[in-house]
Amino acid sequence: MKKINIKNLIVACLLFSIPVSTIISGCAASAKVAAKTGSQLWSENCRRCHNTPPATAFSADQWETIGLHMQSRALLTETEKNKIVQFLKGE
Amino acid sequence: MKKSILLFGFIGGMFLFPFNANIFAQSGTDSTVIKLAQEVNSLKAGESHFLVVGLTTFGFVNSSTTTNGIKQKPSSTNTFDANHYEFSPMFLWRHGKNLLLEFEPSFDGNQIGVNWACASYFVTPGLIVRGGYFVLPFGMYNKRLAAGWIDKVATDPIGVADAPPASDWGVEAEGGLPLGSMKCSYDIAITTGYQMLHDKLQDGALQNPNGSGLTDNNNNKMVSGRFALLPFSNSSLEIGVSGIFGKVGDTNDSLYKDATTTMYAGDITYLADIRPFLLNIKGQYNVINVNKGTFPNPGDSTKTYSFSNTSTSYFGQISLRPVSLRNKIIRNFELAFRYANYITPKGSLWEQNSTQTSIGLDYWLSWRSIIKLTYETVNSNYASMGISGDKTKTNYVYLQYSVQF
Numbered sequence: 424m425k426k427i428n429i430k431n432l433i434v435a436c437l438l439f440s441i442p443v444s445t446i447i448s449g450c451a452a453s454a455k456v457a458a459k460t461g462s463q464l465w466s467e468n469c470r471r472c473h474n475t476p477p478a479t480a481f482s483a484d485q486w487e488t489i490g491l492h493m494q495s496r497a498l499l500t501e502t503e504k505n506k507i508v509q510f511l512k513g514e
Numbered sequence: 515m516k517k518s519i520l521l522f523g524f525i526g527g528m529f530l531f532p533f534n535a536n537i538f539a540q541s542g543t544d545s546t547v548i549k550l551a552q553e554v555n556s557l558k559a560g561e562s563h564f565l566v567v568g569l570t571t572f573g574f575v576n577s578s579t580t581t582n583g584i585k586q587k588p589s590s591t592n593t594f595d596a597n598h599y600e601f602s603p604m605f606l607w608r609h610g611k612n613l614l615l616e617f618e619p620s621f622d623g624n625q626i627g628v629n630w631a632c633a634s635y636f637v638t639p640g641l642i643v644r645g646g647y648f649v650l651p652f653g654m655y656n657k658r659l660a661a662g663w664i665d666k667v668a669t670d671p672i673g674v675a676d677a678p679p680a681s682d683w684g685v686e687a688e689g690g691l692p693l694g695s696m697k698c699s700y701d702i703a704i705t706t707g708y709q710m711l712h713d714k715l716q717d718g719a720l721q722n723p724n725g726s727g728l729t730d731n732n733n734n735k736m737v738s739g740r741f742a743l744l745p746f747s748n749s750s751l752e753i754g755v756s757g758i759f760g761k762v763g764d765t766n767d768s769l770y771k772d773a774t775t776t777m778y779a780g781d782i783t784y785l786a787d788i789r790p791f792l793l794n795i796k797g798q799y800n801v802i803n804v805n806k807g808t809f810p811n812p813g814d815s816t817k818t819y820s821f822s823n824t825s826t827s828y829f830g831q832i833s834l835r836p837v838s839l840r841n842k843i844i845r846n847f848e849l850a851f852r853y854a855n856y857i858t859p860k861g862s863l864w865e866q867n868s869t870q871t872s873i874g875l876d877y878w879l880s881w882r883s884i885i886k887l888t889y890e891t892v893n894s895n896y897a898s899m900g901i902s903g904d905k906t907k908t909n910y911v912y913l914q915y916s917v918q919f
Contacts, residue, residue: 450640452692456747467749470792471783473664474881488565488608491636492616496658498690498699498742501639 452502461510464503472497476511483512561610568603568618571662573886573914580907595912598669599623600662612636630681640689647683651701651740652756653779653798655829656680662916666794666833666850667874668888669912673827673856674798678720678758678777682706684735697744707736710762710773710804716864717809718823720762720775720802732771736760740779752783762804773806790838790845799828807859819899821861829854829870835878850874865897883917 469475481489490508493499499507575598578590602620609615614636618629632646649657655674659665670676684705691698709721709731742754756779763773781798807823833850854870874888890910896903 450691450693453695453747456692456695456697471749471752471785472658474878476881480881484563485565487611488563488606488614489567491608491614491634492606494636494690495614495634495642495644495688498688498701500690500692500697502692503690 452500457502459506461506461508465507465510468497468499468503468507469493478511478513481511486511563608565606565608566603567606567919569600569661569663569916569918570602571598571600571914571916573598573668573912575913576911578909581904583905595668595914596623598662598912598914602629628681640691642688644686644688645684647681648686648703649681650678650705650738650758651686651688651703652678652738652758652777653740653800654742654752654754654781654783654796655798659796661918662914663882663884663918665916666831666848666876666886667852667872667890668886668914669870669872669890669910671798671827671829671831671852671854672868672870672892673825674800674829674854677800677825677827677856678708678775678802682736695747697749699742699744700739701741702737702739704735704737706730707732707734707760708762708775709764710770710775710806712767712770712809714809714812714863718804718807718821718859718862719864720804731764731766732761733765734761742781750785752781754781755779756781763806770806773804775805776803777801787838790836792835792837794833794835795831797828797830799826801826807862812863819861821859821899823859823862825856825858827854827856846878848874848876848878850876860897861900863898865900865903866894868892868894882919884915886912886914886916888912888914 466475478486486508490504490511493507494501494504573595574592575595576590576592579586600620600622602618604616604618607615612635614634615632616634617631620627620629628647630646630648632644632648634642634644636642651657653674655671660670660675660680682703682705684703686701686703688701689699691700707730711717711719711721736758737760738756738758740754740756742752744752756777758775758777760775761773762775763770765771777800779798779800782796784793784795786793786795802825804823808818808820811817811819829852831850831852833848835848836845839845850873852870852872852874854872856866856868856870858864858866870890870892872888872890874886876887877885879885888911890912892906892908892910894904894906896905
């Protein structure tokens, strides 16, 4: 197997990032999905792996941190994460 | 004269008094302002947010083993279950809104290890970049289901959790994206990679992180990735495909320097509300290929022996919980069944065909703490270079408690 040249890898990553960022920015949710509330998204997404945590389990500041952790673990969309965290913070 | 001095002093005092009063008033206001500022500062969130969460799992196990039809002595053993013990605090440090540092050390009953230690930057919606030591994007069990308070049965599925290795050093890009009424996610990583062993007993096997740890034995990096689609708008179904590709041969080893591995995995998660039950189905299938399967014969080094170096493992799990019942006690019970299989290369020195059947009755004390009663049978057929070896059957009864804190 050929050695991977770091310069080539960086150039490939930069070139790859252009179509990837275009695709990412072009993705959008349907009106039905966009209208979902934080409570709905909390119920649908958390239970895919574990029980749904009550809002009282953590403080508002802690939910912000857990939101980032779970966004990465469950690969939630940004909107899903924001709405779920807002719901758990009681906003 | 005295009178005029007193009068002058009185008038002067009249002028000076407001001035002195101002000084006192000013000083009082300042101290109030300082006090308020201190109070506000103590309440201000700041940029750094530190949080410790984690989990622990402990329990008791009864086991009895039959080898080639003969009961082993003692006929059964009762012990605190060190093999599935775990104490893992997880340190989360968030800096601002976009940077998250995660560190999870773990004492697993035999040793202290690290599950992950990495920094993640949330670049834009749909793009997270990570560097450090992290769980590889291969299947979904290791990244999402392995924690004791999430797993419905007391053990890990055989051959899925530990083969191939779960964590590695490198960089990763991932994200979740909306696709109309659907949703998808991607996860790509470039890491150090595995190392193929050729030490007779495990000729052709990949290095296991539970042993000596992953070491970089060549200049090539391993690429791994997972793509998942959630076709329903309520996220009830997730279908994932994963792959790992990389060189596993040692640069300094003339015989095996070109050894490479190709791995594939498919995984599925499905949830359905069948009132009053919540049905939860999960499964994962792994294939591990290594392109080297010819090694010196351990009995006669002038000869070689060969085998097709492919291992497979899978599990399927179904669980049922009456979440919608009014009775608080009954709705906290959950019934789980899991079947797992692990097959290592036929003709190798480490040939094994094991099946694992697990039935569990769980009780949820809260959303994050569970008591599990699991009955499990593991049937294993061992062989070496095609010659049949021991056939074992082990029955286990686990009573386990797990909590996320």
